[in-house]
Amino acid sequence: MTSGTPQPSAARPVLQRWLTGAPDTHPVRILEAGTGTNSAVPMGLDALEAMAAALDATAADDPRWRRKIAEFGQLTSMGQLFEMRAELALALALTDAGISYELGNTKIANPDLLLLTSSGAVCAGVEVTGRAPQNINELVERVEAVSGGRFDVDLAFDRYPSRLQPEIADKAAAAVRAQADALGAGSPSVAEVIQVEDPKNGGPLEITVQVCPGSGAVGWEVTAGTLDGPLGAAEYAVFEAGRGTQKAAQGRSLDGAPVLLAVDVSRYGAAWMRPGTVWAGRLAAAEHFTPDYPFAGLAAMRQSLEQPGLLDIGVGLSPHLPAADRQVLEDLCAALGWPCA
CATH class of the missing domain: 3.40.1350 (Trna Endonuclease; Chain: A, domain 1)
Structure with missing residues (x-):
């Protein structure tokens, strides 16, 4: 596979069949559109093709699998894609x-x-x-939509937020767009720090947004304190x-x-x-x-x-x-x- 070269649909026949009738806004279609600018995206699509191909034989005469495949073609966000x-x-x-x-x-x-x-x-x-944590999930999906699978995005919170208002997502999306445009033009991206003042968070909060070359993944972390808090929150979330x-x-x-x-x-x-x-x-x-x-x-x-x-x-x-x-x-x-x- 040539780095940075979009692969034809025929390169992933099962995945393309699963996507029959899917719009350009489908998360996999968005990833496909990024194959020419991000050499890691084809790797992710090939991995998904391998999974689909390994399971596809099961769907031949099974109405439940046919419904699952139809559901796959109707996904609207990266979050839904990750879950399926x-x-x-x-x-x-x-x-x-x-x-x-x-x-x-x-x-x-x-x-x-x-x-x-x-x-x-x-x-x-x-x-x-x-x-995913409440509020952060919405922010991540907004950032994923802006990134469009072209670059990785890292979000670092200096403390756990209890609430992220819509305008914070707007600022994060603008930061991602600006950095992605810079990378696309061959310039380095400069991380942006967003200040959040909201009494629901129990104090000031900083979000550092960094866009970098990658496979289109969006990750986040909390940087303050020991891991007891973040891991305890994740453990509680699993039960919830x-x-x-x-x-x-x-x-x-x-x-x-x-x-x-x-x-x-x-x-x-x-x-x-x-x-x-x-x-x-x-x-x-x-x-x-x-x-x-x-x-x-x-x-x-x-x-x-x-x-x-x-x-x-x-x-x-x-x-x-x-x-x-x-x-x-x-x-x-x-x-x-x-x-x-």
């Missing part, structure tokens, strides 16, 4: 491990993935979601992902069969600094695992646009699980090679 990509990564892991599964029934409360016994009975489920009414219903939907909630923390600040083996133990020991928590276990997972499948994952099981359910999930993790506690 996480689901595809989990499905690919099951396929590679030879674990029988089918997609959940979207017409009723169901996990995304239903695991099957040799006789075809559902023995467990996996629900997949992504998590399962508490909504809809998610809780999915966790309890299999007539007693255990359901695992897999939460993509790829863009949740410092969460990437904790390996899966550590995540497993921390989640299993957390006080948030109450007897009425709707999921039998939690997985913190990470992915990268530049690589197919999962980068890392760790699974923590509820201490309140019946022995039989625990054995089902421990066996699943052993078959997949996932750290489990």
Whole structure:
């Protein structure tokens, strides 16, 4: 592949078929438009093609997979793409491990993935979601739209914000646009510091915006203090992902069969600094695992646009699980090679 040279649609036939009828505003179309200015973007598209091709054979006669593919063509943001990509990564892991599964029934409360016994009975489920802090998520998606997959954007907060007003997103978008234009013209980009004065944040806040060459990823971090706060926030967010009414219903939907909630923390600040083996133990020991928590276990997972499948994952099981359910999930993790506690 020639660096900086856009690749024809035929280079990724499965992905193009999945995108039939998708508008130019589809996040993958935006990434495709950046292949001529960012040599890392084709790598990300090739990784997505590899995942789609590996799973596509399953869709031939399966109406649920056909609906999933149609849903893929209707995505409207990078955040939605990351979340569906996480689901595809989990499905690919099951396929590679030879674990029988089918997609959940979207017409009723169901996990995304239903695991099957040799006789075809559902023995467990996996629900997949992504998590990003409130307010920061909206800011990241706004920045992604401006960046258009041409460059990487790093956002550094000197403290955790409780609220980011719309005008802050406007300033961040303008900073990204100016730096991206400079890079596109062959000039260096100069980081911009945005000052935030909002009593909701408990004091002044600074956001440093830096645009640099890369694959179109947008990352953020909190720079102040130790990692206890950022990692504690990420841990709490993983548990909160399962508490909504809809998610809780999915966790309890299999007539007693255990359901695992897999939460993509790829863009949740410092969460990437904790390996899966550590995540497993921390989640299993957390006080948030109450007897009425709707999921039998939690997985913190990470992915990268530049690589197919999962980068890392760790699974923590509820201490309140019946022995039989625990054995089902421990066996699943052993078959997949996932750290489990």
